[in-house]
Amino acid sequence: MSKIRTDHDTTTEASSDFGHIVEATPSGVFHPTFPADIVTLIRFSLSQPTPFAVAPRGKGHSSQGQALAPGGIVVDMQALGDGRRTNHRVAVLFDEMYVDAGGEQLWINVLHAALEHGLTPCVWTDYLRITVGGTLSNAGIGGQAFRHGPQISNVHELDVVTGTGEMITCSPEVNPALFFAVLGGLGQFGVITRARIRLERAPKRVKWVRLAYSDVHSFTTDQELLISKRTSGSGFDYVEGQVQLNRTLTEGHKSSSFFSASDLARLTGLTVETGSVTIYYIEGAMYYDEDTAASVDQKLEALLEELSFVTGFVFVRDASYVEFLDRVGREEQNLRSAGAWDVPHPWLNLFVPRSRIVDFDAGVFKGILRDANPVGLILIYPMNKDKWDDRMTAVTPEEDVFYAVGLLRSAVGRGEGDLEQLERENAAVLEFCDRAGIGCKQYLPHHASLDGWRRHFGAKWGRVAELKARYDPRAILSPGQGIFPPATAAASVEPSAAGAHTASS
Numbered sequence: 001m002s003k004i005r006t007d008h009d010t011t012t013e014a015s016s017d018f019g020h021i022v023e024a025t026p027s028g029v030f031h032p033t034f035p036a037d038i039v040t041l042i043r044f045s046l047s048q049p050t051p052f053a054v055a056p057r058g059k060g061h062s063s064q065g066q067a068l069a070p071g072g073i074v075v076d077m078q079a080l081g082d083g084r085r086t087n088h089r090v091a092v093l094f095d096e097m098y099v100d101a102g103g104e105q106l107w108i109n110v111l112h113a114a115l116e117h118g119l120t121p122c123v124w125t126d127y128l129r130i131t132v133g134g135t136l137s138n139a140g141i142g143g144q145a146f147r148h149g150p151q152i153s154n155v156h157e158l159d160v161v162t163g164t165g166e167m168i169t170c171s172p173e174v175n176p177a178l179f180f181a182v183l184g185g186l187g188q189f190g191v192i193t194r195a196r197i198r199l200e201r202a203p204k205r206v207k208w209v210r211l212a213y214s215d216v217h218s219f220t221t222d223q224e225l226l227i228s229k230r231t232s233g234s235g236f237d238y239v240e241g242q243v244q245l246n247r248t249l250t251e252g253h254k255s256s257s258f259f260s261a262s263d264l265a266r267l268t269g270l271t272v273e274t275g276s277v278t279i280y281y282i283e284g285a286m287y288y289d290e291d292t293a294a295s296v297d298q299k300l301e302a303l304l305e306e307l308s309f310v311t312g313f314v315f316v317r318d319a320s321y322v323e324f325l326d327r328v329g330r331e332e333q334n335l336r337s338a339g340a341w342d343v344p345h346p347w348l349n350l351f352v353p354r355s356r357i358v359d360f361d362a363g364v365f366k367g368i369l370r371d372a373n374p375v376g377l378i379l380i381y382p383m384n385k386d387k388w389d390d391r392m393t394a395v396t397p398e399e400d401v402f403y404a405v406g407l408l409r410s411a412v413g414r415g416e417g418d419l420e421q422l423e424r425e426n427a428a429v430l431e432f433c434d435r436a437g438i439g440c441k442q443y444l445p446h447h448a449s450l451d452g453w454r455r456h457f458g459a460k461w462g463r464v465a466e467l468k469a470r471y472d473p474r475a476i477l478s479p480g481q482g483i484f485p486p487a488t489a490a491a492s493v494e495p496s497a498a499g500a501h502t503a504s505s
Contacts, residue, residue, distance in 0.1 A: 003037060004028040004073065014057060014074040020344040021419070022065030024480065026072055027052065031079040035159065035167065035193035038075060043165035045073070045476055053479040053486065054163075056191045058104060058131030063347045064446040066186070067134075068480040075191065077104035077133060089194075092117045097199045098156055103133030103192035110197070111325060120202035120321070122148040126240075127328040133192035138444055139184050139394045141383070141404055143238035143285065146227035149387030152183040152394060154198040160190035163472025167193075176391075181467045184394025186445075187478030188464075189471040203287035206324040207300050209236075210258065211282045212313035214270060216361045219280040222307045223382050224354070224401060226284065230384070235303060238285035240381040243278055243365055246271050247373040257331055263315060270310060277366050280380070282309070285324060340375070344411040344419045348426045349443040354382065354401040356438040363432045368425060379406035393464060395441050395457055404443065446482075453483050 005011075006028040015025045032038050038056075045051040053072025060067050068074070081088050081104045089102030090113040097119065101110050107121075108128040114120050123144045125135055136158075140151025148154060157171040160182050168190070170179035181189045213219035219241065229235030249268045256264065271279055286303075288296040304314060335341040352360050357380075365378075382403050388396055396402055407426065411419035433440045447453045454461050468475065468484055475484040 003031045003033070005031065014060075014076070015068065017060040017062045017065060017067050018345055019063030019065070019347070020342065021063065021346060021423075022068065022480075024065055024068040024070035026055075026069045026074045028073050030054075030073050030075045032075065032077075033079065035080065035161065038161045038191055038193065039165055039167050041073065041075065042161060042163065042476070046165055046474060051474045051476050051486075053476050054191075055478050055480055056103075056133065056187060058134040059106070059129060061127075061130045061134060062480075063345050063444065065480045066444075066446070066478070070479070072476070072479065077131060077191075080104045080193070081109075088113075092119065092199070094119065099197050099199055101132045101195055101197060103131065103136075103159075103194060105132050106130065107132065107135070108326065108329065111322070114199055115202055115322070118202055119199040121151075121197050122154050122200050123151050124325055125151070127332075128326055129329060129332070132195050132197070136183055136192055136195055137185060137187045141443070143240040143283070143381065145383050145387065146239055146381075147230050147232070147237070147387070149389075150383075150394070151197075152392055153387060153389055155183060155195055156198060157194075157196035158182060158192055159194035160192055162190040163474065163477045171196075177467065178471060180389070180391040181393055181464075181471065183389075183392040185467075186393070186481050186483065188393075188468055188481065188483060190477070203237075203321050204289040205287070205293070206319050206321055207286040207288065207296055208258075208317045208319050208324055209282075209284045209286070209300070209304075210315045211284070211304075211307060211309035212267060212270060212315075213280040213282070213309055214274040214276045216278075216280065216358055218308040219282065220354075220357055220382070220403075222309070223282055225306065226282070227382050227384060227401070236284035237287045238283075240283045240379060241280060242283065243280055243378040243380055245365065245369060245372055245374070245378070246277050246279075247371065249279060251373055257327065257334070258317065259315065266313070270313065277370055278361075282307075287321065340410065340412050344422075345376075346409065346411065346419060346422045346426060347444070348407040348429060350405045350429075350433070351396050351441040351443055352403045352405050352433075353397040353399040353439050354403065355399060356436075357403050359436060360403075360405070360433070360438060360440075363436060364429050368428045368432060372425065374407075374409040374422075375412045376409035377406065379404065379408065393457075393460065393467075395460060397439055397441055406443075448482070450483075 010029045011025055014029045016023050030041055053069045055069035056075045056077050057067045058077045081102055091100045092114055094117045099114055106129050124142045125140055135151055160168050168175055226235055226239045249271055286300055382401050385400050409422055445456055457464050475486045
């Protein structure tokens with residue numbers, strides 16, 4: 001039986017992504033049983049007079065069609081983790097302090113498997129119901145990255161199926177060119193089918209803290225102080241931040257998953273009292289367990305004395321480690337119940353150099369978005385560049401510290417006009433950064449032209465093009481990124497023929 005399905009429901013589901021902005025229908029969806037099946041699919045494509053495109057898809061959590069394959073074949077990576085193999089393709093090696101996880105595995109599954117051994121990966125994205133292969137193809141950032149680097153900096157080894165149809169195991173020592181290309185490589189060089197990820201001892205509980213600020217200078221100064229505390233056991237173990245626009249506080253929800261109604265009322269009062277267009281807050285987390293429970297409050301109090309948040313505006317919750325890490329998963333259930341999850345998400349994520357973050361704040365939060373009332377989050381937090389390995393494909397600004405800024409907004413309740421307005425604002429933000437020479441880099445990037453991609457990769461572009469020619473010379477992988485045009489026009493594939501060539505073991 002063919003592993004490619006071409007029925008309307010299956011291809012329609014693979015025609016869009018989390019963004020719900022771009023649609024592109026594939027000829028079929030491939031359901032591999034084993035990684036070797038992906039090898040066979042790619043080789044079959046290459047055997048055709050006109051190869052068809054191949055796009056691996058985990059949860060499709062992209063926003064601009066990056067996981068789509070118009071006229072080609074989408075690989076349903078989660079078919080590899082259907083439970084028929086031991087432990088869902090997640091294996092923890094306690095003595096070696098790593099986990100081998102299939103590229104299709106969700107991070108929530110990796111978390112629970114590691115915790116059975118009292119261990120945990122070091123770095124987490126805020127949302128855990130996305131795949132290992134998907135985040136490693138981008139970078140994988142979160143509040144622990146200031147100390148441990150992004151997720152791609154915590155990988156020991158990969159199994160990759162290249163665009164030439166080869167299954168290659170790679171690491172910093174073995175096939176290093178492919179290893180560093182794939183990490184942050186946007187799916188351009190191969191399909192990640194296994195990743196060996198570094199682990200550390202897992203804490204049991206978290207002091208979860210938010211601190212409010214009314215001016216950007218104190219906010220960023222304190223964030224940069226916190227990420228300078230790199231030693232485990234000093235400072236926060238997690239540092240992120242958010243921006244609340246004035247209208248969001250005054251006209252938005254009167255409670256949240258973290259703040260109570262009275263908390264939000266106090267924050268709203270702060271905007272009125274200070275006349276600030278924006279309120280900022282640092283989100284921090286301090287891990288602890290039985291051995292450190294007695295001292296964690298004292299340690300937190302000492303740390304807070306170093307910071308310059310608005311007096312009295314400190315909010316503390318105590319949570320289990322899992323509850324803290326999976327906080328967005330609980331929010332997802334609330335949004336699904338309200339019909340506000342499967343909506344357009346015109347997200348824009350940027351890396352902004354530290355030297356220009358105040359200029360960005362003035363031009364974007366106090367300028368372009370001054371009167372906005374977005375549904376969603378605006379994240380802003382700094383990272384240390386020396387925790388990123390420049391041999392990897394992922395790109396960052398050329399400064400020792402840069403900020404991740406995420407405009408994670410949703411088009412909810414106001415029809416197409418709302419989406420168009422958000423997209424206009426995103427375009428205005430990018431135009432402002434370009435005009436002001438801020439030197440931003442997009443994260444989860446989307447560029448409409450080859451020149452845009454050349455500028456995105458900068459000095460890495462020549463190497464990226466060289467590696468593409470080496471590992472995917474027909475340019476069949478992940479066409480939705482729009483980086484490299486296919487060597488020849490895409491062609492549809494006869495599913496019965498592909499099925500006859502599919503490996504079964």
